[in-house]
Amino acid sequence: MIRRPISFTALLASTLVLASPAYAVTEIQWWHAMTGGNNEVVVKLAEEFNASQSEYKVVPAYKGSYPDTMNAGIAAFRAGNAPHIMQVFEVGTATMMSATGAVKPVYKLMEEAGEKFDAKNYLPAITGYYSTSKGEMLSFPFNSSSMVMWINKDALKKADIAEIPKTWPEVFEDAKKLKAAGYATCGFSTAWVTWANLEQLSSWHNLPLASKANGLDGFDTVLEFNGPLQIKHLETLIELQKDKTYDYSGRTNSSEGRFTSGECPIFLTSSGFFGQVKGAAKFDWTNAPMPYYPDVAGAPQNSIIGGASLWVMGGKKPEEYKGVAKFLTFLSDTDRQVAIHKASGYLPITKAAYAKAKEQGFYKDQPYLETPLLELTNKEPTENSRGLRLGNMVQLRDIWAEEIESALAGKKTAKQALDTAVQRGNAMLRQFERTVSK
Amino acid sequence: MQKQSVFRSPLLPFLLLTPQVAVVLLFFYWPAAQAVWQSFLLQDAFGLSTTFIWFENYSELLTQPEYYDAVVRTFVFSAAIASSSLSFALLLAVMADKPLRGAGLYRTLLIWPYAVAPAVAGVLWIFMLHPSLGVLARGLRNLGVDWNPQLNGNHAVTLIVLAAAWKQISYNFLFFLAGLQAIPKSVLEAAAIDGARPMRRFWTVTFPLLTPTIFFLIVVNIVYAFFDTFGIIDAMTGGGPAKATETLVYKVYLDGLLGGNLGSSAAQSVMLMVIVVALTAIQFRYVERKVTY
Numbered sequence: 001m002i003r004r005p006i007s008f009t010a011l012l013a014s015t016l017v018l019a020s021p022a023y024a025v026t027e028i029q030w031w032h033a034m035t036g037g038n039n040e041v042v043v044k045l046a047e048e049f050n051a052s053q054s055e056y057k058v059v060p061a062y063k064g065s066y067p068d069t070m071n072a073g074i075a076a077f078r079a080g081n082a083p084h085i086m087q088v089f090e091v092g093t094a095t096m097m098s099a100t101g102a103v104k105p106v107y108k109l110m111e112e113a114g115e116k117f118d119a120k121n122y123l124p125a126i127t128g129y130y131s132t133s134k135g136e137m138l139s140f141p142f143n144s145s146s147m148v149m150w151i152n153k154d155a156l157k158k159a160d161i162a163e164i165p166k167t168w169p170e171v172f173e174d175a176k177k178l179k180a181a182g183y184a185t186c187g188f189s190t191a192w193v194t195w196a197n198l199e200q201l202s203s204w205h206n207l208p209l210a211s212k213a214n215g216l217d218g219f220d221t222v223l224e225f226n227g228p229l230q231i232k233h234l235e236t237l238i239e240l241q242k243d244k245t246y247d248y249s250g251r252t253n254s255s256e257g258r259f260t261s262g263e264c265p266i267f268l269t270s271s272g273f274f275g276q277v278k279g280a281a282k283f284d285w286t287n288a289p290m291p292y293y294p295d296v297a298g299a300p301q302n303s304i305i306g307g308a309s310l311w312v313m314g315g316k317k318p319e320e321y322k323g324v325a326k327f328l329t330f331l332s333d334t335d336r337q338v339a340i341h342k343a344s345g346y347l348p349i350t351k352a353a354y355a356k357a358k359e360q361g362f363y364k365d366q367p368y369l370e371t372p373l374l375e376l377t378n379k380e381p382t383e384n385s386r387g388l389r390l391g392n393m394v395q396l397r398d399i400w401a402e403e404i405e406s407a408l409a410g411k412k413t414a415k416q417a418l419d420t421a422v423q424r425g426n427a428m429l430r431q432f433e434r435t436v437s438k
Numbered sequence: 439m440q441k442q443s444v445f446r447s448p449l450l451p452f453l454l455l456t457p458q459v460a461v462v463l464l465f466f467y468w469p470a471a472q473a474v475w476q477s478f479l480l481q482d483a484f485g486l487s488t489t490f491i492w493f494e495n496y497s498e499l500l501t502q503p504e505y506y507d508a509v510v511r512t513f514v515f516s517a518a519i520a521s522s523s524l525s526f527a528l529l530l531a532v533m534a535d536k537p538l539r540g541a542g543l544y545r546t547l548l549i550w551p552y553a554v555a556p557a558v559a560g561v562l563w564i565f566m567l568h569p570s571l572g573v574l575a576r577g578l579r580n581l582g583v584d585w586n587p588q589l590n591g592n593h594a595v596t597l598i599v600l601a602a603a604w605k606q607i608s609y610n611f612l613f614f615l616a617g618l619q620a621i622p623k624s625v626l627e628a629a630a631i632d633g634a635r636p637m638r639r640f641w642t643v644t645f646p647l648l649t650p651t652i653f654f655l656i657v658v659n660i661v662y663a664f665f666d667t668f669g670i671i672d673a674m675t676g677g678g679p680a681k682a683t684e685t686l687v688y689k690v691y692l693d694g695l696l697g698g699n700l701g702s703s704a705a706q707s708v709m710l711m712v713i714v715v716a717l718t719a720i721q722f723r724y725v726e727r728k729v730t731y
Binding site: 067071074077078095098099100101102185186241248249250251252255257258261263392394395398401402403405406408409411428431434435436 | 480481482483484485486487489570571579588589590591676677678679680681692693695696697698699
């Protein structure tokens with residue numbers, strides 16, 4: 001019976017030895033939500049940075065899905081134990097930026113650490129989402145994507161469709177043809193139902209999703225997506241859902257496999273889907289910009305980004321901040337950005353990296369990797385297309401999705417559903433406003 | 439023979455009780471008190487700004503029609519899960535109780551699902567019944583049933599009830615089997631000699647003698663349906679479509695962890711605690727009268 005305590009103590013002792021920090025280097029904790037190939041990119045970046053100098057050591061830690069990572073970070077902060085760098089998905093932006101004191105804005109960090117930094121070097125379509133209206137960068141963009149339309153070219157051929165559809169009416173018509181050609185359960189579909197059919201739809205047609213520049217100019221914003229175009233779009237989807245010309249694919253991307261398996265030949269989802277399509281699709285595929293309604297003047301406008309950015313947490317020591325700043329400079333390096341872009345399919349964040357990738361002829365072989373960039377830079381962003389900053393966005397999206405679901409199930413009309421979505425969402429925004437303004 | 443133990447020191451019994459009391463205080467009363475305190479606050483996710491707002495979280499909750507929907511939904515859910523898993527487990531136990539060749543193997547196989555984690559069980563059922571991935575879903579479609587739990591709320595509820603009941607059957611089975619084996623064979627034999635047929639023997643002899651087990655299992659199953667179905671719901675439907683599978687516990691998670699609305703979430707936990715306490719009290723007060731020990 002004595003054996004167990006002894007081995008237990010030995011184990012404890014050995015973990016203590018292993019866990020004791022090497023005092024010479026400053027450790028920087030980096031919590032992230034990247035899995036698979038992208039996790040390898042994260043680990044490799046940390047290794048390269050650690051090898052490039054000897055003062056700091058970046059330690060990446062995978063913390064689960066995006067919401068899991070964010071919750072872990074918030075819980076750690078409340079316990080006084082936050083990491084230095086936390087990857088937060090784009091919908092968490094409002095929550096993070098409202099937490100004055102919990103986070104350290106990137107522009108301030110770079111200034112205080114004396115790192116060379118010019119926000120103008122970054123692609124405005126990407127950094128706009130993470131900056132104040134004055135252009136001060138709050139968080140550092142890491143992995144950005146946008147929504148694109150994935151196309152099964154073999155299926156189009158089978159249905160005698162010569163060209164990739166550009167507008168929504170063309171998509172509807174082609175989906176009917178595809179259905180007749182044997183794609184009976186799904187002519188076209190969308191992952192992330194609210195991102196595709198409310199958020200991106202609105203900015204792509206230069207319509208507001210919410211007042212105050214979609215919340216970028218203040219938390220006293222109200223939702224405005226129950227306009228005629230959004231209602232018309234949802235009405236069409238309800239109609240097409242009846243015979244599965246359009247088939248609902250859920251609130252997240254969990255049904256993306258319907259594209260790669262060949263069930264849905266036209267599928268709107270993130271450009272970050274690239275890695276999976278490349279690995280799993282056994283047909284000729286490509287992607288194209290999101291469709292638009294040609295009767296809307298000026299459409300298409302520009303798309304908004306998805307993905308995540310790196311937030312620097314508050315209350316750390318100056319030498320640690322120095323290391324964080326150095327790491328962000330390291331990530332901004334042009335060659336490194338090109339490499340990350342190529343390996344992960346996520347967008348390059350600096351203008352120089354985009355130009356270099358273009359110069360190298362990268363997009364000639366892989367035009368589908370440029371599609372989201374073309375969408376984002378299609379036109380100069382307007383108040384309606386700069387980005388979204390709504391509090392409690394994760395829950396807001398759930399509320400909107402619930403209403404869309406009941407509309408698609410035939411329980412509500414498009415107008416009823418969107419009106420209720422706006423009304424319930426506004427109540428949530430007021431609640432958020434109360435918690436941030438003291 | 440002495441039936442009561444006598445402590446020489448008056449301190450010793452308290453000392454012996456201390457660990458138990460400490461554990462209960464630390465892991466039940468302390469968090470419960472925290473939940474009550476939190477439910478009076480309005481706080482942002484990071485805990486940077488806190489306002490004391492008395493019962494506002496509760497009053498807000500009680501004016502939401504969605505909250506009442508969730509309460510009703512949870513009760514319907516629990517009734518469906520408890521009744522289906524109890525009746526099916528009883529049927530299986532009665533059959534496995536018969537002298538069979540290889541009974542040990544059957545019993546082991548029947549107990550197996552209990553070892554499966556809720557989230558894993560959820561994924562397992564998704565693989566069978568996902569509208570486009572599932573094997574069974576395809577079969578249903580071929581039969582002309584438009585099986586679509588992603589949009590059809592009733593389908594989604596069926597899916598969750600199936601998975602949740604399936605997981606609980608093993609546990610119920612185990613207790614039923616033990617209960618059945620505790621019934622003296624002589625009683626049943628006597629009934630058989632009196633000419634009672636198997637069905638009559640079951641309802642007049644076996645069933646009444648099983649009532650203590652059944653009562654215990656009803657309480658356990660309702661608590662299970664209230665709380666432990668979380669993993670299954672999270673893995674299978676995420677509360678959707680259109681709230682069709684959003685039970686009270688899932689709502690606590692959605693509002694508190696995903697929505698960062700800790701005050702409301704805490705108020706909901708307190709309400710949930712009250713509901714379950716009331717439910718258990720009712721069971722012991724009224725249902726227990728029908729139990730013969």
